[in-house]
Amino acid sequence: MSEKPIGVAVLGLGNVGTEVVRIIENSADDLAARIGAPLELRGVGVRKVAKGRGVSVDLLTDDIEALVSRDDVDIVIELMGPVEPARKAIMAALEKGKSVVTANKALMAQSTGELAQAAEKARVDLYFEAAVAGAIPVIRPLTQSLAGDVVLRVAGIVNGTTNYILSAMSETGADYADALAEAGVLGYAEADPTADVEGYDAAAKAAILASIAFHTRVTADDVYREGMTKVSAADFESAKALGCTIKLLAICERLTTGKGKQRVSARVYPALVPLDHPLASVNGAFNAVFVEAEAAGELMFYGRGAGGAPTASAVMGDVVMAARNRVQGGRGPRESKYAKLPIASIGAIETRYYVSMNVADKPGVLSSVAAEFGKREVSIAEVRQEGMEDESGQRSGARIVVVTHRATDEALSETVAALADHEAVQSINSVLRMEGTSK
Amino acid sequence: MSEKPIGVAVLGLGNVGTEVVRIIENSADDLAARIGAPLELRGVGVRKVAKGRGVSVDLLTDDIEALVSRDDVDIVIELMGPVEPARKAIMAALEKGKSVVTANKALMAQSTGELAQAAEKARVDLYFEAAVAGAIPVIRPLTQSLAGDVVLRVAGIVNGTTNYILSAMSETGADYADALAEAGVLGYAEADPTADVEGYDAAAKAAILASIAFHTRVTADDVYREGMTKVSAADFESAKALGCTIKLLAICERLTTGKGKQRVSARVYPALVPLDHPLASVNGAFNAVFVEAEAAGELMFYGRGAGGAPTASAVMGDVVMAARNRVQGGRGPRESKYAKLPIASIGAIETRYYVSMNVADKPGVLSSVAAEFGKREVSIAEVRQEGMEDESGQRSGARIVVVTHRATDEALSETVAALADHEAVQSINSVLRMEGTSK
Numbered sequence: 001m002s003e004k005p006i007g008v009a010v011l012g013l014g015n016v017g018t019e020v021v022r023i024i025e026n027s028a029d030d031l032a033a034r035i036g037a038p039l040e041l042r043g044v045g046v047r048k049v050a051k052g053r054g055v056s057v058d059l060l061t062d063d064i065e066a067l068v069s070r071d072d073v074d075i076v077i078e079l080m081g082p083v084e085p086a087r088k089a090i091m092a093a094l095e096k097g098k099s100v101v102t103a104n105k106a107l108m109a110q111s112t113g114e115l116a117q118a119a120e121k122a123r124v125d126l127y128f129e130a131a132v133a134g135a136i137p138v139i140r141p142l143t144q145s146l147a148g149d150v151v152l153r154v155a156g157i158v159n160g161t162t163n164y165i166l167s168a169m170s171e172t173g174a175d176y177a178d179a180l181a182e183a184g185v186l187g188y189a190e191a192d193p194t195a196d197v198e199g200y201d202a203a204a205k206a207a208i209l210a211s212i213a214f215h216t217r218v219t220a221d222d223v224y225r226e227g228m229t230k231v232s233a234a235d236f237e238s239a240k241a242l243g244c245t246i247k248l249l250a251i252c253e254r255l256t257t258g259k260g261k262q263r264v265s266a267r268v269y270p271a272l273v274p275l276d277h278p279l280a281s282v283n284g285a286f287n288a289v290f291v292e293a294e295a296a297g298e299l300m301f302y303g304r305g306a307g308g309a310p311t312a313s314a315v316m317g318d319v320v321m322a323a324r325n326r327v328q329g330g331r332g333p334r335e336s337k338y339a340k341l342p343i344a345s346i347g348a349i350e351t352r353y354y355v356s357m358n359v360a361d362k363p364g365v366l367s368s369v370a371a372e373f374g375k376r377e378v379s380i381a382e383v384r385q386e387g388m389e390d391e392s393g394q395r396s397g398a399r400i401v402v403v404t405h406r407a408t409d410e411a412l413s414e415t416v417a418a419l420a421d422h423e424a425v426q427s428i429n430s431v432l433r434m435e436g437t438s439k
Numbered sequence: 440m441s442e443k444p445i446g447v448a449v450l451g452l453g454n455v456g457t458e459v460v461r462i463i464e465n466s467a468d469d470l471a472a473r474i475g476a477p478l479e480l481r482g483v484g485v486r487k488v489a490k491g492r493g494v495s496v497d498l499l500t501d502d503i504e505a506l507v508s509r510d511d512v513d514i515v516i517e518l519m520g521p522v523e524p525a526r527k528a529i530m531a532a533l534e535k536g537k538s539v540v541t542a543n544k545a546l547m548a549q550s551t552g553e554l555a556q557a558a559e560k561a562r563v564d565l566y567f568e569a570a571v572a573g574a575i576p577v578i579r580p581l582t583q584s585l586a587g588d589v590v591l592r593v594a595g596i597v598n599g600t601t602n603y604i605l606s607a608m609s610e611t612g613a614d615y616a617d618a619l620a621e622a623g624v625l626g627y628a629e630a631d632p633t634a635d636v637e638g639y640d641a642a643a644k645a646a647i648l649a650s651i652a653f654h655t656r657v658t659a660d661d662v663y664r665e666g667m668t669k670v671s672a673a674d675f676e677s678a679k680a681l682g683c684t685i686k687l688l689a690i691c692e693r694l695t696t697g698k699g700k701q702r703v704s705a706r707v708y709p710a711l712v713p714l715d716h717p718l719a720s721v722n723g724a725f726n727a728v729f730v731e732a733e734a735a736g737e738l739m740f741y742g743r744g745a746g747g748a749p750t751a752s753a754v755m756g757d758v759v760m761a762a763r764n765r766v767q768g769g770r771g772p773r774e775s776k777y778a779k780l781p782i783a784s785i786g787a788i789e790t791r792y793y794v795s796m797n798v799a800d801k802p803g804v805l806s807s808v809a810a811e812f813g814k815r816e817v818s819i820a821e822v823r824q825e826g827m828e829d830e831s832g833q834r835s836g837a838r839i840v841v842v843t844h845r846a847t848d849e850a851l852s853e854t855v856a857a858l859a860d861h862e863a864v865q866s867i868n869s870v871l872r873m874e875g876t877s878k
Contacts, residue, residue, distance in 0.1 A: 030654075033654070033775060137738070141580065144756060147473055278741060281717075304736045313585065316734070317588065
């Protein structure tokens, strides 16, 4: 074993930072054996130095720049979030020749180009396994294990909060508001859940997944995004009748046009998923990433997508790899962005649609509704019609649920717009896409 | 991009070899971009050089040693199997300073120490992702992503043939012999299925998984092994009544004794698995590896465990990594065997048992059967008793199914031996373990 220890600096002492420090201290012998040199904690960067944080106060500092510049620091572990001041700290570390491990998804979805360039220039490692799907190894399998294959599609449940809420709605028949409130009480949803329920968190992860899966540059701004706040108990009922459940999916797809040109789609929205699809049984706070590759076929990676200990596991895997590279004088594989694929607009994407609407209960309505689909060459796969009663028990109209075959999003959204103006349609209750079927 | 190409030699031109050659030829531009240098096929080693094998005959050679020794070969891809002549070819390649990628599970389960040492001495890479669970990234997640965590347990469905047979038995109620015959017709079982159905193939994979998960040396001979040929349609019926299915599992476990000493268990046997366990829904020819780690919690990796294209995907991921390392002058992480943990004997392992037996139908039998468990401090979790009729419709005895709580295998097997000698027990129908529950 090498005599010279590998020095690490941890930035941020939240749930993940605390767990990372615990592992570095408690598993010192194991880590040293795996790395080939001891790992030594040089300092922990915090906003305010104070006692009683589970770490010797001598190790704490609020001077992040000085900490990441220390000569005896080899690896900087960034767990501060959000984009700033994390970006500035990481850039400073890379410029000083430190390898960097980060769990910062927002930053990696936005500034990965700039950071990767700085890492390349300094010839150091920049690892971010923990930025997507917490403990689940996803980045490494996509960048390394599938490096000799062609990834066609990635569909992930990558946000634990929304999956907890949707699983609860599916199990108990609860409405969105009640399920959200319960998730808040149990600590699965934050006081302001916008980033989760509106899909911003999932979109950042979709950008990272698309970038590494397709060897191209995709940022969070490139990701089409719809939240899941409008999914209703009635949607779950209809979904069940169709043999489906509803999940918030992050989807990354490689599209090949007629002329062989390739584009990339990255999108986040709630979608119906058939119950026999492996993603359908990923419930509660669990995450999973389903990958389809040309040679490998279907793969799925499943596990805990958040939490201090699971995220720390992913961070420490990266730290051991970066440290090994230091000891052995090499570097890990970097990202490759050679493909430079353009982003496809959502209108060009082919999906299936589920449309639920209330209509007047009179002859000919179903036929005239169906005609709106036909006019735009959207083929209907399944129609369900139910009578509805008003409060006095009188028949007041009918609910129609239509599931289409695959068609472009443009044709589908034009159809829905026409239906909204249709004289026999009282209201469009919901429009969701259906994923995970081939038809 | 570097000008100098990376030369590869492929040994073996079966399903996997043919697919590997196809990818190298068809994806040349993508591979070159990912590696940073073009990949060039120098030759393919075969037993007999002949035309019409889908590869230019000029590339074929039956002189394996000359091929792996060529100066313009950087990476040798071994897809010949079985242990010999593969071992000799790989040793020759490593000694000549070539990096080696292999899918040879039998060899890796037996000679990994010798081969790893040779790779270490030559300072080259030795990769074998395809040796366990085909296309599913398992080796890399365990060795790299979980390098900073403590793996507690690995339970895998790692043999597609037996999983196909057991899934068919579960779905159709078929007996083992019928399901095996059908698997043979469909190409899922070989003419001599012994290696699969007796668990030898799974045991080799268990040895590899245990070695890398626990950083210690485990060979196939260290793995306790029971085949699945005795699992009956009646067992599936009982399993269903207990909310379970039956899977052939490869289990690797880290055991900590009272004094904090650690041992390792690696074992293969058919076991009852609760239907709500993620492994229970892994059906047909799919494989999955379920991992429990201290910080990461539960993880599962799912996908196709065999077949030319899926296995080639795993091989090519290794090839791209080894090639990148050549271009950049580094090496990937090697195996670490520092832990040197002793192997626990099966008798010391704690599991739950399922015992099905036929007994005389008279008063006091259940109590005296239960007493045999109690005497050996084996606690009973559940008992099911059914009357049985003989051919004339007369009541002829009863079938008792007992499920125990966790106890040592020694106590459980002593109990079963005593029951076999018990005067009221007509026959022991089957004894299976139950995994995936905590009780």
